[in-house]
Amino acid sequence: xxxxxxxxxxxxxxxxxxxxxxxxxxxxxxxxxxxxxxxxxxxxxxxxxxxxxxxxxxxxxxxxxxxxxxxxxxxxxxxxxxxxxxxxxxxxxxxxxxxxxxxxxxxxxxxxxxxxxxxxxxxxxxxxxxxxxxxxxxxxxxxxxxxxxxxxxxxxxxxxxxxxxxxxxxxxxxxxxxxxxxxxxxxxxxxxxxxxxxxxxxxxxxxxxxxxxxxxxxxxxxxxxxxxxxxxxxxxxxxxxxxxxxxxxxxxxxxxxxxxxxxxxxxxxxxxxxxxxxxxxxxxxxxxxxxxxxxxxxxxxxxxxxxxxxxxxxxxxxxxxxxxxxxxxxxxxxxxxxxxxxxxxxxxxxxxxxxxxxxxxxxxxxxxxxxxxxxxxxxxxxx
Amino acid sequence: xxxxxxxxxxxxxxxxxxxxxxxxxxxxxxxxxxxxxxxxxxxxxxxxxxxxxxxxxxxxxxxxxxxxxxxxxxxxxxxxxxxxxxxxxxxxxxxxxxxxxxxxxxxxxxxxxxxxxxxxxxxxxxxxxxxxxx
Numbered sequence: 001x002x003x004x005x006x007x008x009x010x011x012x013x014x015x016x017x018x019x020x021x022x023x024x025x026x027x028x029x030x031x032x033x034x035x036x037x038x039x040x041x042x043x044x045x046x047x048x049x050x051x052x053x054x055x056x057x058x059x060x061x062x063x064x065x066x067x068x069x070x071x072x073x074x075x076x077x078x079x080x081x082x083x084x085x086x087x088x089x090x091x092x093x094x095x096x097x098x099x100x101x102x103x104x105x106x107x108x109x110x111x112x113x114x115x116x117x118x119x120x121x122x123x124x125x126x127x128x129x130x131x132x133x134x135x136x137x138x139x140x141x142x143x144x145x146x147x148x149x150x151x152x153x154x155x156x157x158x159x160x161x162x163x164x165x166x167x168x169x170x171x172x173x174x175x176x177x178x179x180x181x182x183x184x185x186x187x188x189x190x191x192x193x194x195x196x197x198x199x200x201x202x203x204x205x206x207x208x209x210x211x212x213x214x215x216x217x218x219x220x221x222x223x224x225x226x227x228x229x230x231x232x233x234x235x236x237x238x239x240x241x242x243x244x245x246x247x248x249x250x251x252x253x254x255x256x257x258x259x260x261x262x263x264x265x266x267x268x269x270x271x272x273x274x275x276x277x278x279x280x281x282x283x284x285x286x287x288x289x290x291x292x293x294x295x296x297x298x299x300x301x302x303x304x305x306x307x308x309x310x311x312x313x314x315x316x317x318x319x320x321x322x323x324x325x326x327x328x329x330x331x332x333x334x335x336x337x338x339x340x341x342x343x344x345x346x347x348x349x350x351x352x353x354x355x356x357x358x359x360x361x362x363x364x365x366x367x368x369x370x371x372x373x374x375x376x377x378x379x380x381x382x383x
Numbered sequence: 384x385x386x387x388x389x390x391x392x393x394x395x396x397x398x399x400x401x402x403x404x405x406x407x408x409x410x411x412x413x414x415x416x417x418x419x420x421x422x423x424x425x426x427x428x429x430x431x432x433x434x435x436x437x438x439x440x441x442x443x444x445x446x447x448x449x450x451x452x453x454x455x456x457x458x459x460x461x462x463x464x465x466x467x468x469x470x471x472x473x474x475x476x477x478x479x480x481x482x483x484x485x486x487x488x489x490x491x492x493x494x495x496x497x498x499x500x501x502x503x504x505x506x507x508x509x510x511x512x513x514x515x516x517x
Contacts, residue, residue, distance in 0.1 A: 115441065124406070126495025128444025130471060137434055137457055145432030148484070192434040193480070238413045246496075247394075247405040248431075248459060248467040249412055 005093045007381065008223035009038025009211035010343040013106070015330045016175025018205055023055025023108035023333075028064045030207035030336075031104055038211045038223055040100065042066045045211070047097065049088035050104035051075035052335035054113070058085075058104055079282070079371020081105050082208060082338030083233055087377070089212050090231050099217040103210045107333035109203030121244045121373070135372075136200060136285075138243040140192030143287030147194070150302035152290070154194045158182040159308050160286035161199045161328055167315065168329025170356035175204055176329040199286045204331020208339035210346075226346045229364075229380040230268035234261040236374030243372045258282075258368060261376035262296035265366070269380035273297040276380075277362030278348045279319055280341035282370040283326040289313075293321070296368055296378070320358045323348060334371075341367040342379060349383045391426055392493055394466065395419040403466045425462045426490040428499070433458025433484075435477045460488055460499050473500035475507050 011033025013026035027050070035042060042065045050058030051074050059072040077084040082105030089101035114135055118127045127133055147154060162182045168174035180198060188196040218225040236242060236257040239250030248254055266272055273296065281296065283289040290308075294301040298319055307313060313321040324330060324344040327337055345365035347353045365381045394405035399416040405424060410417050439445065439452035456472040473491060474482045488499035500508075 112441075118444065124495070125444070129446040130496040131436055131440040131445045131447075131455070132457060132469065132471075132496055133444060134436065134440050137436060140434035141432045141458055144434055148432075190435075190437045192436060194434075246469050249402060249404055251465055 003094050004215045005090050005212050005228045006215060006218040006223070006225035007210055007228055007342070007346055008100075008213045008218050008221060008225050009034040009036075009040070010346040011035070011037055011209045012173055012340060012343050013207040015173055015204060015206035015333070015340070023052055023106050023205070023207070024061060024064070026108065026205060026207035027052070027058065027061055027104050027106035027209070028207075030106065030209040031061070031065060031102065034102070034209035034211050038213075039221055040211070043068050044100055045102045046070055046100050047089070047092045048072045048102040048104065049075055049085040050102075050106075051077070051081045051085060052105065052107045053078065053081060055106055055108045055335065058106075061104070078373070078375060079334055079369050080233060080338060080375040080377045081335040082340075082342075083231070083369050083377025083379075086210060086212070086339065086342065086379070087231055087233055089210070090228060093212055093214050099214045101212050103212070103339060104207065105335035105337070105339045106207035107335040108205040109333060111203070113203035116244065123244060123246060127244070127246070133244065134192075135243055136192045136195065139285045139287060140195045142241060143285070143291065144194060146287070146291055152302065152305045155182070155186075156290060156305050156308050157194060157199050157286045158185040160283070160289050161185045163314060164283060164286070164322060164326050164328035167323055167356055168325030170354070171324045171329070172354075174325045174329045175331045176325065195285050195287060201284055201327035201332045204333050206331065206333040206336045206340065208336040208343055210339050210342055224350055226349050227382045229271070229382050230265040231377070231379045232261050232264035232268060233375070233377040234264060240374050242374040256295040257374050257376045258292055258295040258370050259297070261378045262368060265378035265380050266297070269382075271364060271380060275364050276319065276366045277360075277364050278323060278345060278358045279321050279366040279368070280324075280326070280344055281321055281368045283322055283328050284332065284370075286328065288370070289321060289326070292368060292370065296366070315356055315358055323353065323356050323358060338367070338369040338377060341369065342381070345381050349381060389426070389490055390493055391423040392468065392490065392497055394422050394424050394464070396422040403464045405466050405468050422464070424464050424466070424468070428460040428462040428468070428488060430472065430483050430486045430488055431459040431461040431467050433472055456483055458483070460497075468497050470497040470499045473498060473504045475501070475503045
């Protein structure tokens with residue numbers, strides 16, 4: 001049994017507000033784009049996995065795609081929905097159950113979405129009454145602690161957000177295509193100190209799909225394949241600090257599930273962080289990108305300010321990060337984001353990223369999602 | 384209300400590994416044991432990290448105070464019991480991070496969520512009570 005799996009197709013819908021278009025339609029658009037990219041048709045797909053957080057069930061998409069009778073599993077795994085769907089598709093190919101498999105993620109969140117109910121999180125209703133069921137508080141508390149602990153200046157937050165909008169302006173599919181200055185970002189309304197409105201991604205709309213295949217099928221189809229060298233999902237370890245936690249248990253520095261997932265991915269791929277030419281890191285807000293740089297092993301904790309000041313995470317830098325503008329410029333359709341990241345790395349490794357193409361023919365890429373309630377999924381891709 | 388009259392927070396301690404949880408847990412996150420005993424947590428701790436809630440959270444579920452929403456501090460208080468508890472933090476101002484950073488804080492309420500206060504807030508409060516209506 002071969003463990004090798006290739007990505008032979010990657011597709012996106014448009015991202016950003018699309019009045020009158022449903023989340024399911026965005027998913028179908030993404031799937032058709034991925035199939036066209038792979039040079040195949042829906043009947044060629046032998047198994048599918050997919051999901052959304054709030055835009056419907058992926059297995060109902062067969063009504064629009066064609067009733068071919070294949071197994072289609074719904075995935076609902078928060079921010080890791082796309083990553084978990086990809087794991088399902090990859091394992092189906094690795095096991096020999098299928099030669100061609102599809103993963104799809106999509107969502108269509110209205111403005112101001114994400115209204116968590118305390119009871120759904122196992123919390124007393126008092127947390128809602130007291131105003132603590134606010135996701136942004138978690139990100140702010142975590143980065144506030146991190147900046148203090150590692151002596152990083154708050155100005156790094158605006159720099160990272162400005163890069164996201166700048167990269168978004170080079171990406172014709174991004175939601176936010178207007179560059180924004182660090183002054184505008186810093187001067188925007190404070191949401192939760194030290195994070196302002198423009199440092200956060202917004203609930204958004206979009207669909208993303210990836211087609212994976214066995215090496216034999218990829219060869220037969222003559223696909224412009226990108227090797228999937230690793231895919232590693234993880235849930236949190238004891239003592240971690242996550243959104244909507246009434247307490248953080250244990251002593252010392254909370255461990256990071258992103259560290260666990262990225263280590264597993266690097267081990268599986270047989271490469272290290274230094275070998276990566278281009279990366280997509282979860283940027284729910286700009287502080288998250290800063291922390292994830294170190295949590296995923298690309299630099300030491302505290303080194304980020306120096307990296308950012310030197311432009312190392314820019315498209316022209318040592319490790320370009322979120323070259324498509326990330327969640328900040330593309331918005332966060334929860335189900336779609338993880339596969340959007342994979343799409344961007346596939347595009348970069350094929351040298352087809354246009355104005356935002358990383359120079360020097362990147363050969364190895366990395367993706368990382370992180371989300372509630374303490375989940376992460378990482379991939380390593382190569383050509 | 385005096386600080387002494389506030390009931391302590393109740394958590395649980397794992398009989399097998401000693402891990403302390405808040406709120407009281409049904410199973411231990413560290414070792415998986417379900418043999419847990421109720422434990423009263425310390426009434427004071429130090430602020431581990433905090434932020435400020437600058438806008439009124441969506442209602443419902445948020446219930447703003449009768450006098451209307453004002454920005455409030457929220458964060459985690461590290462207790463000597465070996466657990467960090469999420470709490471609303473009372474300070475004389477939310478605009479001066481130094482009052483809260485690493486500050487020693489005291490439990491002043493447990494409902495609807497834990498609420499801890501800085502020394503400065505407590506002394507300004509007792510001064511106000513001395514001149515205010517009885």
